[in-house]
Amino acid sequence: ASSSTDSPASPGSVSILVDSRCISGAVELLTSLRQRHAAAVLVCSLDASYFIVSNRMAVEKLSQSDLAAMPNRKRLADRVNSLQRLFERVCLIVEKDRTKAGEASRPFQRTRYYDSMLAALVRSGIRLLWSDCAEETAALLVELSRVELRKGHGIAVPLEVKGQRREQALQLYSSLPSVNYAQALNLSHNFRTIAQLVNSSVEAIQKGGCMSRIRAEEIYRFLRYSCDSFLIKTSKAGKTS
Amino acid sequence: MEAKPCDLMTAAPPYGHVLCSEKWTDSALVRALRGGGLKILFEKELHVADFLLPNKSSILYVSECDIIAGSSYKRKLVRYRNASNSFQELVLVERTGLSEQYFSALQRFVVLELGLPLLPVGGQAEASQLISQMIQADGRENIFRKSSCRLLDPLVLTLVQQIPGVGRVKALTLLQNFSSIQQLCSAAPEELEPMVGQTLAQQIHSFFH
Numbered sequence: 001a002s003s004s005t006d007s008p009a010s011p012g013s014v015s016i017l018v019d020s021r022c023i024s025g026a027v028e029l030l031t032s033l034r035q036r037h038a039a040a041v042l043v044c045s046l047d048a049s050y051f052i053v054s055n056r057m058a059v060e061k062l063s064q065s066d067l068a069a070m071p072n073r074k075r076l077a078d079r080v081n082s083l084q085r086l087f088e089r090v091c092l093i094v095e096k097d098r099t100k101a102g103e104a105s106r107p108f109q110r111t112r113y114y115d116s117m118l119a120a121l122v123r124s125g126i127r128l129l130w131s132d133c134a135e136e137t138a139a140l141l142v143e144l145s146r147v148e149l150r151k152g153h154g155i156a157v158p159l160e161v162k163g164q165r166r167e168q169a170l171q172l173y174s175s176l177p178s179v180n181y182a183q184a185l186n187l188s189h190n191f192r193t194i195a196q197l198v199n200s201s202v203e204a205i206q207k208g209g210c211m212s213r214i215r216a217e218e219i220y221r222f223l224r225y226s227c228d229s230f231l232i233k234t235s236k237a238g239k240t241s
Numbered sequence: 242m243e244a245k246p247c248d249l250m251t252a253a254p255p256y257g258h259v260l261c262s263e264k265w266t267d268s269a270l271v272r273a274l275r276g277g278g279l280k281i282l283f284e285k286e287l288h289v290a291d292f293l294l295p296n297k298s299s300i301l302y303v304s305e306c307d308i309i310a311g312s313s314y315k316r317k318l319v320r321y322r323n324a325s326n327s328f329q330e331l332v333l334v335e336r337t338g339l340s341e342q343y344f345s346a347l348q349r350f351v352v353l354e355l356g357l358p359l360l361p362v363g364g365q366a367e368a369s370q371l372i373s374q375m376i377q378a379d380g381r382e383n384i385f386r387k388s389s390c391r392l393l394d395p396l397v398l399t400l401v402q403q404i405p406g407v408g409r410v411k412a413l414t415l416l417q418n419f420s421s422i423q424q425l426c427s428a429a430p431e432e433l434e435p436m437v438g439q440t441l442a443q444q445i446h447s448f449f450h
Contacts (some may be wrong), residue, residue: 073384074384077384077385080385081385081386084385110363110367110370112370112374115370115371115373115374115375116374116377116378118360118371118374119371119374119375119378120378120383120384120385121385122329122331122358122360122375123296123298123329123375123378123383123385124383124385124386126385127352127358128352128358128359128360129348129352130344130348130359130361132345136345143349143353144353147353165448168403168405168448171403172400172403172404175396175399175400175403176400177391177393177396193449193450194426194448194449194450195426195427195449195450198422198423198426198427198449199423199426199427222393222396222397222422223421223422223423223426224421224422224423225393225397225421225422226420226421227393227394227397227398227416227420227421228394228420
């Protein structure tokens with residue numbers, strides 16, 4: 001089973017999770033990740049289009065014109081905020097807009113709005129990286145993943161779980177509050193049963209999920225949280241991510 | 242100008258002011274900042290930084306010349322990173338036709354190796370506009386702020402619905418009898434049976450164990 005291409009192979013090779021929504025616009029990027037950089041890539045269904053490069057870091061890709069367009073403001077803020085809930089580190093790769101064949105490239109017009117967005121992003125601790133093309137974005141993803149690996153936050157478990165039961169458990173772990181997909185993967189590989197996780201100490205959750213102490217404590221409390229059935233009934237169901 | 246550098250580093254300039262390193266005195270950047278209504282204060286030596294802003298940001302400016310001239314700016318970047326203070330650090334890099342070829346390597350060094358935020362600017366005019374926005378943004382609420390806490394009850398309900406065979410109605414019934422996930426998880430099949438029937442009770446129990 002260790003021969004699977006989507007398992008972390010040799011030390012130094014990196015694992016990257018990609019949301020299925022990224023695929024349509026990023027064939028070049030995925031090809032480059034797999035072929036040029038020999039990264040283990042798993043396309044999966046995350047709750048928005050982004051990449052996971054370590055147990056704690058998500059990377060969102062954005063074109064420069066999307067960042068500069070004022071109507072996108074609210075949507076971008078929502079996406080970034082939901083990533084900040086799930087990940088300790090959030091990185092934004094701003095990619096230069098592609099020019100279509102035959103079209104002259106127009107110089108980018110820097111507006112006050114654009115600068116105010118940059119100021120707000122830097123202020124809130126979002127890491128920004130600048131890329132000229134899909135090829136460079138792939139290289140940056142791999143390097144981010146390497147840096148995270150070096151710091152001990154790399155995804156060390158296989159990117160896939162085998163069997164229906166494990167898949168269902170993975171789904172359940174993903175719906176724990178503030179648990180990202182990489183941590184859910186860790187939990188499903190490191191705990192034999194859900195009951196084992198439920199009855200674990202904070203330390204064991206922290207270790208098994210490869211997550212921070214704060215997050216592990218949050219899970220520990222959540223599993224013991226006593227619901228008020230009146231509150232549940234009156235609230236709208238569904239994950240507010 | 243008698244103050245020691247370490248004293249300077251702890252104090253941010255008052256609102257509407259920018260504290261600049263003296264080497265910027267006659268620059269286009271400072272003229273543009275003045276034109277934008279900001280007041281400029283100069284200090285002979287701002288430790289390593291070029292600008293200090295009222296919102297406790299410090300900026301290091303890497304010019305086209307620095308980049309083309311070679312590696313001495315790298316030492317400056319390292320010193321800037323190591324000068325631990327309470328300011329939020331930011332590196333502005335002049336990304337121009339001439340410095341373009343070095344940008345990618347510089348970005349790797351600044352962001353990936355040193356872990357400092359980097360913003361490219363086309364020149365001093367763009368930099369002054371960005372700095373003005375950084376100062377003005379201070380008065381506004383940041384849209385990228387980390388969100389506060391949420392109500393846990395609906396999240397518990399969502400999680401219980403991840404159990405195969407359990408929809409919203411059954412999840413609500415279960416939670417009325419076992420109010421936490423831990424309680425539900427440790428319930429025996431016989432205890433679950435009155436709520437969801439024998440088959441599902443067995444399934445739920447084996448799903449957890």
